[in-house]
Amino acid sequence: MQLKVQPIDIKVGKFKVVLNNLDAKELGVNPGDRVRIKNHTTVTAIVDFTEDMISPGMIGLYHEVQEQLHREWTETVEVEPAEKPKSARIIRKVMDQQKLTKEEIYELVKDITEENLTDIEVSAFLTASYINDMTEEETEWLTRAMVDSGEKIEFDMHPIVDKHSIGGVPGNKITLLIVPIVAANGLLIPKTSSRAITGAGGTADLMEVLAPVEFTASQIKEMTQKVGGVIVWGGATNIAPADDKLIKVEYPLSIDPHCQLLASIMAKKSAVGADKVVIDLPMGSGTKIPDMATGRKLARDLMSLGERLGMEVDCALTYGSSPVGRTIGPALEVREALKVLESMEGPNSFIEKSVGLAGMLLEMGGAAARGQGHDLALETLQNGKALAKFKEIIAIQGGDPNVTSNDIQIGEFSAEVKAPSNGYIIEFRNKRIVQIARLAGAPNDKGAGVYIHRKLGESVKQGEPVITIYAEKEAKLQAALKSARQDPPLIVEGMLIERLTDIREV
Amino acid sequence: MQLKVQPIDIKVGKFKVVLNNLDAKELGVNPGDRVRIKNHTTVTAIVDFTEDMISPGMIGLYHEVQEQLHREWTETVEVEPAEKPKSARIIRKVMDQQKLTKEEIYELVKDITEENLTDIEVSAFLTASYINDMTEEETEWLTRAMVDSGEKIEFDMHPIVDKHSIGGVPGNKITLLIVPIVAANGLLIPKTSSRAITGAGGTADLMEVLAPVEFTASQIKEMTQKVGGVIVWGGATNIAPADDKLIKVEYPLSIDPHCQLLASIMAKKSAVGADKVVIDLPMGSGTKIPDMATGRKLARDLMSLGERLGMEVDCALTYGSSPVGRTIGPALEVREALKVLESMEGPNSFIEKSVGLAGMLLEMGGAAARGQGHDLALETLQNGKALAKFKEIIAIQGGDPNVTSNDIQIGEFSAEVKAPSNGYIIEFRNKRIVQIARLAGAPNDKGAGVYIHRKLGESVKQGEPVITIYAEKEAKLQAALKSARQDPPLIVEGMLIERLTDIREV
Structure with missing residues (x-):
């Protein structure tokens, strides 16, 4: 069917078009179906209907479709019904608790990354995988597909160490100590962090008090090679982008399906080239881990997935019923961390947790002998080497390395x-x-x-x-x-x- | 936060607004969250984000929100974060296979009817109820809530009979015979039908070849009282509107959750005041019922739900591996049906199925003695009374009662x-x-x-x-x-x- 183009200058984040009811009926498509739009290039887009916004004979093209067709623009386009993406059938298999093949998981992750699926379809996938979960093998494929959905960093030097906290405990500013401690001991730690979604400050929000946090994958690699570590915002990179798309749908549902949680963590670590990873699992009321049994199972699953991916993973079940340290909110947390780096002045809960996890990484990375990591980490804090390294990290990210805890502006x-x-x-x-x-x-x-x-x-x-x-x-x-x-x-x-x-x- | 209004003249079917990223961050809301917009009246709307379509300090209001605020329009509105609707937590309970209370189900159905939920949320609800199903009690409440979500017809006379086919077999034009046979024997049958979504012709599409099919609930009642029956499009009424909203999300997922299937059928029958209902369950490859055991279970569940709602329900497992009759498509099917009414000329599969189901209704409604329904139905066809009644129905719906099978225009x-x-x-x-x-x-x-x-x-x-x-x-x-x-x-x-x-x- 030939339809005249009516641009709609709204970004909807997907390839979407609007048809008049009459044309849609004539084409035999229903809302949520796809059409192929042929100009000099071809775009497959999701169809919305309208009774009166778009006249018969016209097709409303949202921003993304316009952009895709733009290079060779014409006034009319040829529109025909398109079949559903294969992923629709694949999602149905997840609902029916049928095991997916590797190819199916890659197809699904590709469609998620390229925004070929509607919110309805992605939500069904996440809900079904929340209820039915996935096998270990499927979770491995899901992780690999997420890694392959975006950019990867490969370092010449090894080992590359990394840490992750699954969240749920407020004030968890430990990355601000762990990265400099680890990097000060000669290990590479290219730490990508998140911003808060429902929290009061993600590590990226904290670090941003001191320096810019938005960098590309190649900048992250270069900076890490120069000073040993960075603390940047993962969302600014194209690392495991499929995961970010899924999180956007998980958030309004307030769910974090087990297999997605595993794949999300491990894909991000794998994509930055990490060999040795410590994962912080805060446990207690209000966290994601209500009891020891749940924590142990999650730890086992993370370690097993790490093994499948060729990574050494260690997990720490940590106390999560109270905030870490005494501050919550970006500037307050940064000031608390800087005070510890400057003078060891600060809450035990914060220092001990940071030193404990940093020590594990030092041992895994071979910078400390087994059983000596904790002491080396503490020493690195006490002798000012961690502070010196943190200043290098701040500097390379473009911040002021001479900043002190007294300079941090707290709300008036x-x-x-x-x-x-x-x-x-x-x-x-x-x-x-x-x-x-x-x-x-x-x-x-x-x-x-x-x-x-x-x-x-x-x-x-x-x-x-x-x-x-x-x-x-x-x-x-x-x-x-x-x-x-x-x-x-x-x-x-x-x-x-x-x-x-x-x-x-x- | 005070924001200046920027109207967006697009209908999105929901209360939705667009904020600039910066204002959204300042408000502390994420995409998919809700905000309350206060003018002289207050509207709660779902938030979308943009980097550049809407400037900081502005709020884009889609058509529905504009309309809601319209009466007392001002240039700026007060915007504040709003909590998620209770239904979000209720949907989470369905995912976690926790039983819902009656109040929760009513709350959920209310939010679905009023378009207060995002596609992501409705999809999660349907996916979860597809996987986890609901108890008999929950299904009863779901049905009642759907009935109460819209208009109801109450007749003074009883019994009111009705029929439904769960679909899946092409060419199932039996309603065109059953309604006139039943009405010709003095029973009232206010039949609401659907249009085809994925099929080649729903009963409403067929009837529309002969007469208008879009009427209000009160018109349906009035016409039924006058001539005994109607064949109209349910979608034009406000009968069980929650069901129509759910079907819009079930369609792209190609699922029909068991509890929704039951509630959908029975809500529509209950809302038109039916006391005695026959349900046609086509069985065989390509239908919704692959085998006898599935068919018997569905029949039991429908009968049991009917009992809870005070309706007598009977089910017929019918042959569904081949089309009913020899025609598929609106005009062809209507011509086939008219030929049978006019002269009993037509395929046995079509006549026998129609007469069988009509016979059951005649017995249930007391118009025929037990065991005599089939013969009375056949006689009503043979003696021309069904044709005469069908002409009355066509006439009251505004069609031409003198139409004959030869008048029906088939594609050239x-x-x-x-x-x-x-x-x-x-x-x-x-x-x-x-x-x-x-x-x-x-x-x-x-x-x-x-x-x-x-x-x-x-x-x-x-x-x-x-x-x-x-x-x-x-x-x-x-x-x-x-x-x-x-x-x-x-x-x-x-x-x-x-x-x-x-x-x-x-």
Whole structure:
């Protein structure tokens, strides 16, 4: 069918066109079907319908289709029905819990990467793989297909080490210590990180306080070879792009299918050429790992997938019921990390976790003997080598290497939330703390966040601050404060056991 | 946040807005999140992002949101993040195979009806209910919620009878006989039908050859009370609208979750006030029922759901491996049906199936004694009462009651596909026949379709026609013919058993 082009200057992220109902009927296509649009080049696009926005005889081309056809533009195009992509049948197999072949998984990942699937189809795939999961073999293929969906970094030198945290615990700024510790000991660590989606600050948001974080794969390779490590935003690269597309659909569903979680982590590590990887699995209420059994299974699966991919993977189940350190929000967290690097001044929970994981990497990478990693990591912090290396990393990414913890700008508006009575912190809700930090402006306002004066189990006196909220804008401070008052992130109570003792004494 | 309105004159079928990345970050929302837009009225809308289509400080409002805010229009609106609808959590429960409460199912169906959910969310719900199914109790609530999602018809007189076919067999034009037979015997049958989505002609497409089919619920009631029955398009009514919204997402996924299938059928029957329902379950290759066990289970589930809803349901497992009658496509099927009504001239498969199902309804509705339904139905056909009633139905729907089978216009372009050798039809592929009819223009071109000269098991001589393809446009005839030649819908072979006999005689 010949149709006259009507450009629609809207980007929809996919190849999409709009047909009038009458033409669609004539073509025999339904909404969500595909058509082939032939000009000098051919584009397959997803069809939407309209009764009145597009007249009969016309075809509305969204931005992406226009761009694809652009080079040899004509006023009319030939439109014909196109079959569904093979991936539609492949997704149906996942729903029916039939095992996919390697070729099918590659086809599916290709279509996901190239935006050939509708949201409906990608959502069905993720929902089905959340419910039915995949076999180890399928998960390996999925990971390899994700790696092959984008750019890869290959280093001449080995080993390449890397770390990943599966998230779920607020204030997890350990990468800011681990990368310099590891790189200071001669290992290469090309660390790509994420920005916060639902959190108050991803590692990329934190690092951005100190230096630019958006680089290409080849820049990452070059910088890593020069100074030993980088801390950059993975989203700016074309590394495992299929994964980013899937995350966009997982987010609104609030799911993280097991096989996708595995493939997502390992594809990103494999694509940067990592040989030795440590994975931080925060465990506890509010994290992705409610109990030890779940954590052990995930660790086993990650290690087994690593083996299939030729990577040595070690996992650490870490304490995740409380934030790491005492700060949440980009600038506050960076200041806390810099203080530790400058003077070892800072919370034990933060230092110990960082040193522990860095030590594992030092041992795996051969920079420390078995059992000596922790001590070497601690020493690297104490003797200032980690700080020196961190300055090199900041410099190579284009930041100011002379920055100190005192230079970090924290939001100028602040308010304390005080203890209503003497007692102990008997409940500390990570998710609420994150919500309050986000209401205060984090991660977009780098200076916004929360300082935690008292953590779970600590004692506090009436009127003492339990948290301080920081913001760059007064209205956001007020919104965060209001929320903290309406639904407090922590609960202070007298020690009930002592009271019971009192009763017995009567 | 105050944002300036930029109208986007595109209908997207949902409340949707577009924000610049920078403002979205400032608000702390991600793509797929919701915002509340406050003007004099308040609308909650789904957020899309853009880097460059909408400038910072602006908000793009798609048509539906504009319309909702229209009455009291201002240049700027107040925008704030909104929480996800409760239904998002409810869908997650379906994924985790947790039982839903009645309130949750009503909430979900309300959000589906009101287009408050994204395609991603509805797809996840359908995929999860396809994999995990629902309990009988949940399915009952789902059905009731669908009924309550739209208009209902209540008749003063009872019983109200109705029929439904779950589809999958081409040429299933039996409603054109059943409704007049039943209505001619004094029972009320307010039959709502569908148009073809993937088929070559739904009952509504067929009836439209004879009369208009788009009516409101109250018109359906009034016409049914006057002449005993109607055959109209359900999609033009506001009866069980939630079901139509779900079908739009089921179609691209090619799934029909068991619980949705049950709820979809029964909600539509319940909403028109039916007390006694016969359901036609075509069984055989290419249908939704591959074997007897599946058919019996579906029948039991339908009858049990009917009982919960206070309806008497009977099911007929019917032969579905071959088309019903010899015609496929609106005008051809109508002509075949009219010929039977006029003179009992027509294929046995069509007459027997119609009379059988009509007989069941006559018995259930009390118009025939147990065991007498079939004979009464046949008699009603033979004595012309069914034809007379059909003319009344055509007339009340606004068609010409004097129409005869000879008046029906068939496509002027036609071509025969001939047998390549003497033999028997050893394979007959329903889906291919439907594809060919669709390529020829059905159901949109009413005169397009296929006439079947030889069905499964029948003998044919070399050069005799096996099918004739009809089309209104020559290009479509050629496309259908080409497809039929490339991938024939039926296979003619010599009778192998006879040949073996021959060999033995040697």
